[in-house]
Amino acid sequence: MTEKEYLHSHSTPMSDALQWLERETHIRTNHARMLSGREQGSLLSLISELARPSSILELGVFTGYSTICLAKGLAEGGTIHAVEINDELEDLIREGYCRAGIEDRVQLHFGDAKQIIPQLNCSFDLVYIDANKREYPDYYRLVFDKVTPGGLILADNVLWDGKVLQEPMPEDAQTRGIAAFNDMVAADERVENFILPLRDGLNIIRKLS
Ligand SMILES: C[S@@+](CC[C@H](N)C(=O)[O-])C[C@H]1O[C@@H](n2cnc3c(N)ncnc32)[C@H](O)[C@@H]1O
Secondary structure, three states: OOHHHHHHHOOOOOOHHHHHHHHHHHHHOOOHHHOOHHHHHHHHHHHHHHHOOOEEEEEOOOOOHHHHHHHOOOOOOOEEEEEEOOHHHHHHHHHHHHHHOOOOOEEEEEOOHHHHHHHOOOOEEEEEEOOOHHHHHHHHHHHHOOEEEEEEEEEEOOOHHHHHHOOOOOOOHHHHHHHHHHHHHHOOOOEEEEEEOOOOOEEEEEEOO
């Protein structure tokens, strides 16, 4: 038995809806590696269940795997706003939400996250950033005042395959965007944070006040 098989056989299994969505994502898209997957999805669910947010904002839905994981922790009557630029994914996303029984709790927005965030007139107890890597610093600036004191901002892919610590650092816009974001968070006295080296790195940020 491999380590991964052992870990999976001793952890809560994925729901039927998530297993279905992972399979369909492989069959119906060319970018299945973007899906957060079992380990990270379980962590997102756990964090959300501990925080019990009334309102969640997710930037970068892809096929909806992380929406389903995050929605698990929503407080009674809570809502998750999910933002995705690629509307070709809509049928698959909505089918997954229905199978997970969360369709009434999700508001799905199609468009550029930078345009949509300012249009959302509500506050968020939990924000998950997983959209355009070049724009993480902008997302942080745009969402910050909408996050409730004590609220959480989770940002995925913050190690960017190790490129943010390469010397010299690659010049591409994604690496520069992630590096600037990590620097910005580390220097921000309004938050405390911890980068968990799970998969491609998850920055777990808590707004202090
Ligand atoms: C890594 S995938 C998200 C994976 C998803 N969170 C999950 O865990 O399964 C990134 C997604 O962000 C979307 N995206 C990229 N740029 C965006 C933008 N400017 N606004 C909104 N979504 C964007 C992409 O279309 C893609 O579906």
